[in-house]
Amino acid sequence: MTGPTAPVPPSTEPESTAGWAPTPALGRAVLLAGLLLVAGVLLGRVDLVVLAAPFALGTAYALRRRPTTLPQVWITAGDDAPLVEGGEVSAAVSVGNPDAVDYDLVVVRSRVSPWLRITRAGFAGADPADDAPPADAPPADAPPAAGTPAGGRRSPADRPFVTSVPAAAAVDLELAGRALRWGRHPVGPAGARVATAGGLLVSRAVLTEPVGVRVYPRTEPFEAVEAMPRAAGLVGAHHSRRPGEGGELAGVRIFAPGDRLRRVDWRVSLRARQLHVAATLSDRDAEVVVLLDVLAEAGRSGGVDGSASVLDTTVRATAAIAEHYLHRGDRVSLVEYGPGARRLRAATGRRQYLTVLEWLLDVRAEASQHEPYDQVFGPQQLSSDALVVVLTPLLDERSAQMLARLARSGRFVVAVDTLPTNLRPPKDRGWAEVAYRLWRLDRETMIGQLREHGVPVVRWAGAGSLDQVLRDVARLATAPRVGSR
Known part of the structure; x- marks a missing residue:
C-alpha cells in the first residue's frame, strides 16, 4: 500500500527509544510464554515447555531489530x-x-x-x-458537521x-x-x-x-469612469486642469521660447502669419485611498458560491477597486478604520497589487469602545487630493461620524454600502422583526443625513458601482468656488 518512496529530510540527532512503548500483544505473549515455562518446570511437564517455545521464539524474532528513532x-x-x-x-x-x-x-x-x-x-x-472510507463513515450527502461553513x-x-x-x-x-x-x-x-x-x-x-x-480574494469585475476629482501626480492617465505635456487639447496660443516644433499648428500659423502652437493639459495620476470599516461584521459567509458577509464584500470590493486603479497607473493605499488602524502606503504597479492581496488576508472585524478616528487619520497621513473610497456597512454610529468629518475637511469621499441585502432578523425572538424594521428606518435616515453633508452613499454592485458617483464628485471638484471678499 506504500506509494513511491520519497527522500526523507535530513534526520536530526537520533532520539532514544523512550518514544516507543510495548503493545498489549507483547504483554500477552510474554505473559503466556512465562506461565507455560513456569508451569512446565514446576510440574515437570515437557509438553508445556514445548508449547511455550513458539511464543517465546516468535516474540524474540520480532524484537530482534528494534527501532531507534521516531517517525x-x-x-x-x-x-x-x-x-x-x-x-x-x-x-x-x-x-x-x-x-x-x-x-x-x-x-x-x-x-x-x-x-x-x-x-x-x-x-x-x-x-x-x-x-475507501470505513463502514461507519457518514455518507457524502450527510448534513455538515458543527463548525463547517454553510x-x-x-x-x-x-x-x-x-x-x-x-x-x-x-x-x-x-x-x-x-x-x-x-x-x-x-x-x-x-x-x-x-x-x-x-x-x-x-x-x-x-x-x-x-x-x-x-x-x-476573488476579484470581482469592476470598471470605473476616468473622471477623478483631482489628479495630483506628475504622470498618469487622468487629464488635469494644469497645462503640460499630455493628450488633451487645451487651445492654441502664440509660439514662445521653449515650445517644441512638433507642437506647431501650421494651419493657424499660416492664417495668422505667426507661429502658433497647440496647448495641452498634462496627464497626471491620482491617489486612491480605500478605507475599510472593520468595526462590525454582519451576515453569514457561505464561501465563494454562497452568501457574502460584510467582510467578504469589503475584501472582494477592495481587491477589485485596487486592481482597476493600479492597472491605470494610479497610486492606491489601504487603511483600516478600527482599533488596529493598519495602513498600507500608497504605491503603483503590479507589485503593489500583490501587496494589497497579501494585506487583505489579515482583515478582521474588531469591536472597539474607543473612537479610532484620531488614530487612523493622524497629521499628514491622508492627502487632501486623494479620492477616499470608504467601504462600510454603516452599522456603527462612529462610521457615519467619520464620513461626515472627512467631508467637512474638504476631502473627496465616496461611501460604499457593504451591508448584505439578504440580511434578515432572527424569527424566534419575539420583537426582533419590529426592532429590525425600526433599525432599518434609522439607518436610512443616517444615510440621508450623510448625503446632505455631501457624502454620496452607493451600494456595491460590482462593475459600474461607482461610475455615476465619480462623475458627480469630479464635476463638483471642477466647479468654480464662490469666495467671500
Whole structure:
C-alpha cells in the first residue's frame, strides 16, 4: 500500500527509544510464554515447555531489530502559484521512516480548515479500495458537521488513514479539494503513530505544526469612469486642469521660447502669419485611498458560491477597486478604520497589487469602545487630493461620524454600502422583526443625513458601482468656488 518512496529530510540527532512503548500483544505473549515455562518446570511437564517455545521464539524474532528513532511528519501545502477563491488546492502530509526497520502500520490523521473543502484524500500510488472510507463513515450527502461553513460537507480528511512505510523511505497522504473563502487557512496539525516489530511496539504520537494556505480574494469585475476629482501626480492617465505635456487639447496660443516644433499648428500659423502652437493639459495620476470599516461584521459567509458577509464584500470590493486603479497607473493605499488602524502606503504597479492581496488576508472585524478616528487619520497621513473610497456597512454610529468629518475637511469621499441585502432578523425572538424594521428606518435616515453633508452613499454592485458617483464628485471638484471678499 506504500506509494513511491520519497527522500526523507535530513534526520536530526537520533532520539532514544523512550518514544516507543510495548503493545498489549507483547504483554500477552510474554505473559503466556512465562506461565507455560513456569508451569512446565514446576510440574515437570515437557509438553508445556514445548508449547511455550513458539511464543517465546516468535516474540524474540520480532524484537530482534528494534527501532531507534521516531517517525518524521511534515506538511507540504501545494505549489507556489497564487491561489484564488474557488481554485483547486492541494497539500500533502508526509510520513518519513529514517530508521533501518520497516514500519508495519502507520496511522495518519490531519486537521484541515473547513474553508478548504477536501474532496480527495489518499496515499500516492495506493489501491483506491485500501483508502475507501470505513463502514461507519457518514455518507457524502450527510448534513455538515458543527463548525463547517454553510453548505459544507464532511471532509474525507476527517478520518484516519492507514499505510506502511519501508525503511529509509516516505509516503505522502495527498489532499486535494477546493478553496471556498479568502484568508489564511491552516492545513494541520497532523499526527502519526507507528506500529512495528510485528505489532509488538508502538510509537507515541508524532505531531507537526500546521501550515498556512494563502487564499486570495476573488476579484470581482469592476470598471470605473476616468473622471477623478483631482489628479495630483506628475504622470498618469487622468487629464488635469494644469497645462503640460499630455493628450488633451487645451487651445492654441502664440509660439514662445521653449515650445517644441512638433507642437506647431501650421494651419493657424499660416492664417495668422505667426507661429502658433497647440496647448495641452498634462496627464497626471491620482491617489486612491480605500478605507475599510472593520468595526462590525454582519451576515453569514457561505464561501465563494454562497452568501457574502460584510467582510467578504469589503475584501472582494477592495481587491477589485485596487486592481482597476493600479492597472491605470494610479497610486492606491489601504487603511483600516478600527482599533488596529493598519495602513498600507500608497504605491503603483503590479507589485503593489500583490501587496494589497497579501494585506487583505489579515482583515478582521474588531469591536472597539474607543473612537479610532484620531488614530487612523493622524497629521499628514491622508492627502487632501486623494479620492477616499470608504467601504462600510454603516452599522456603527462612529462610521457615519467619520464620513461626515472627512467631508467637512474638504476631502473627496465616496461611501460604499457593504451591508448584505439578504440580511434578515432572527424569527424566534419575539420583537426582533419590529426592532429590525425600526433599525432599518434609522439607518436610512443616517444615510440621508450623510448625503446632505455631501457624502454620496452607493451600494456595491460590482462593475459600474461607482461610475455615476465619480462623475458627480469630479464635476463638483471642477466647479468654480464662490469666495467671500
